[in-house]
Amino acid sequence: MKYKENNSFKTGVKWLLWSSFLTLGIGGGLFAYGLYQNRPPEPIGVRLIPVKLGDIEDTLNESGTIELAGQQTLKSPGDATVDEVLVKIGQNITSGQNLITLRNPEKQTILSKKELEIHKEKLTLESLRQKLVAAQETLTIAQGRLQNYKSGQNNDLLEIKKQEIALANNRKKVVDAEVLLAAAERKLTEQKALFERGYIAEDDVRSQEDEVRNAKVRLRDAKSLINTDLLELKSRQIKRQDQEQELQEKASAAESGVRQAQLEVATNSRSLQISLLEYRDKEQELKNNMVTASIDGKVLNIQVKNGDGVPPGTELLTLGDPSQELVKLQLSTLNAAKVRPNQSVRISIIGPNPKQFSGKVDSLYILAQSGNSKGNDDSNQGSQPTVPATVRLDAPTRTLIPGSQVNVEIILQQRQKVVVLDTEVIVRSESKPFVWIRDSQGKAQKRSVTLGLEGLTQVEVTSGLRPGDSVVIPPPEPSLKPGSPIQEEKTTKKKEKTEGDDRE
Known part of the structure; x- marks a missing residue:
C-alpha cells in the first residue's frame, strides 16, 4: 500500500514538472515571437550620389x-x-x-545656216532704212510746201489780200454814196418846201430830183461792186482752201509713208535681233562642246x-x-x-x-x-x-x-555650371517631381525640385538642391517610402571607385 502511494506521488511530480516545462516553453516562444514581430526594419541598401555643378545640353x-x-x-x-x-x-x-x-557637227551646220539668214535680214533692213529716209525726205518737202502756203508765200494769198482791199474801198464808196444820197434827199425836201412857198423855180426842184436819182444809181453801182468783190473773194478763198487741203493730204500721205517705213524697219529689226539671239544661243551651244570647270576644286x-x-x-x-x-x-x-x-x-x-x-x-x-x-x-x-x-x-x-x-x-540649348542630375534620379510619379534624400536619422525623405533644361540622360535642377547635397538612387525593389531606413551600399562605393580608376 505504501509502495503504491510513493509511485502515485512520483507520477504527479513528473506531470507537474512537464507542465511547468511546457508552460515555460510556450511562454518563451510567445515572447520570442513578439520580439521578432516588433523588431526594427532592416535598412534598405541604396546608392548615394553627390549633387554637383555641370553642363547640360x-x-x-x-x-x-x-x-x-x-x-x-x-x-x-x-x-x-x-x-x-x-x-x-x-x-x-x-x-x-x-x-x-564634246563633238557635234550638226550644230555647226545649223550655225552656218543661221549666219546666212542673218546676212539676208541685214540686207533687207538696210533697204528698209533707205526707204524710210526717202519717206522722211518726202514728208519734209510736203510739210515745207504746206507751211509756206499757210504763211502766204504764194500769189493766191496776195490776190486775196488785194481783193479784200478793193472790197474795203468799195464799201467806203457805198458809205459815201449813202451819205451823198441822204444829203441830196434832204436838199430835195428843202427845195420842195421852198417851191411850194414860191421861193424857187420848179426847174431847181427837178434838177435836185435828178441829183437824187444819180446818187441812188451811184449807190446801187457801189453795192453791185461790193457783191462782185465778195463773190471774187469767196472764190479765191475756196480755191486757196482746196490747194491747202491738197497740200495737207500730201503731207498726211507722206506721214503715213514714214510710219509704214518705220514699222517695217522696227519689225525687221526685231526679227534680226531674234535671229542674232538664236545665233548666239547656237554659238554658245557649240562653245559648250568644251565642258569647263566653274569652280576651283577637285x-x-x-x-x-x-x-x-x-x-x-x-x-x-x-x-x-x-x-x-x-x-x-x-x-x-x-x-x-x-x-x-x-x-x-x-x-x-x-x-x-x-x-x-x-x-x-x-x-x-x-x-x-x-x-x-x-x-x-x-x-x-x-x-x-x-x-x-x-x-x-x-x-x-x-x-x-x-x-x-x-x-x-x-x-x-546649352547650360553651363548648373546643378545637373541623371534623369533616373528624378521621380515623376506625383504632380511635382521630387528626389529621395537621406535625412540626419538615416531615413529616406522626399524633396521637391524644379527642373530646367532636360537633355537625353540628364536634367537641370533650378531649385531644391545645391552642390554638395546627396541624393538617393531609388532601388527597383523594395520601393522607398518616407521614413524608410536606408544605408549606402559599400559595394557600390567600391564599384564606383573602380570605375573611376578605370576612367582615369
Whole structure:
C-alpha cells in the first residue's frame, strides 16, 4: 500500500514538472515571437550620389550626307559624243579649266545656216532704212510746201489780200454814196418846201430830183461792186482752201509713208535681233562642246569615257571644293522648328568610337519638301514632308568622304555650371517631381525640385538642391517610402571607385 502511494506521488511530480516545462516553453516562444514581430526594419541598401555643378545640353540627333562646297555634277548640254576627257578623278582643277571635249557637227551646220539668214535680214533692213529716209525726205518737202502756203508765200494769198482791199474801198464808196444820197434827199425836201412857198423855180426842184436819182444809181453801182468783190473773194478763198487741203493730204500721205517705213524697219529689226539671239544661243551651244570647270576644286567622279554618245542632261563629271565641307540634312518638320542658323553642331562618322568634328548650322529651308527623307534612316518619315538643311564644318577634315553618311548632333540649348542630375534620379510619379534624400536619422525623405533644361540622360535642377547635397538612387525593389531606413551600399562605393580608376 505504501509502495503504491510513493509511485502515485512520483507520477504527479513528473506531470507537474512537464507542465511547468511546457508552460515555460510556450511562454518563451510567445515572447520570442513578439520580439521578432516588433523588431526594427532592416535598412534598405541604396546608392548615394553627390549633387554637383555641370553642363547640360538639349541636342537633336540626325544623319546626313557629306558634300563639298560648290559640289555639282556637270551635264551634257545636248546630243554629242565625248571626244576626250581631259582630267582624272582626284585631280585639282581651277575655274575655267577645260575638262571634257564634246563633238557635234550638226550644230555647226545649223550655225552656218543661221549666219546666212542673218546676212539676208541685214540686207533687207538696210533697204528698209533707205526707204524710210526717202519717206522722211518726202514728208519734209510736203510739210515745207504746206507751211509756206499757210504763211502766204504764194500769189493766191496776195490776190486775196488785194481783193479784200478793193472790197474795203468799195464799201467806203457805198458809205459815201449813202451819205451823198441822204444829203441830196434832204436838199430835195428843202427845195420842195421852198417851191411850194414860191421861193424857187420848179426847174431847181427837178434838177435836185435828178441829183437824187444819180446818187441812188451811184449807190446801187457801189453795192453791185461790193457783191462782185465778195463773190471774187469767196472764190479765191475756196480755191486757196482746196490747194491747202491738197497740200495737207500730201503731207498726211507722206506721214503715213514714214510710219509704214518705220514699222517695217522696227519689225525687221526685231526679227534680226531674234535671229542674232538664236545665233548666239547656237554659238554658245557649240562653245559648250568644251565642258569647263566653274569652280576651283577637285574632280570627285567621272561618269563618261572617250567615245561615249551622250544625250542631253547626261551626267559627265562631279566637282567639289575640298577647302569647305558641308553636311546635307533632311529634317522632319517637327525637328526643323527647333533648328536655327549658327547653332553649334558635332559631326561624327557612324560607328564605334567615332572622331568628332565641330560645325554650325549654315542654312535652313523655309519650305518643306515632299518625298523620301534622304539622309534620314527613319523609314517612318518616308512619305512625310522634310525640310532641307545644311551644316558647315568649322574646318575641312580632309578625311570625310563626300557622299558618306555621318551622324549630326545639333546643340539646341546649352547650360553651363548648373546643378545637373541623371534623369533616373528624378521621380515623376506625383504632380511635382521630387528626389529621395537621406535625412540626419538615416531615413529616406522626399524633396521637391524644379527642373530646367532636360537633355537625353540628364536634367537641370533650378531649385531644391545645391552642390554638395546627396541624393538617393531609388532601388527597383523594395520601393522607398518616407521614413524608410536606408544605408549606402559599400559595394557600390567600391564599384564606383573602380570605375573611376578605370576612367582615369
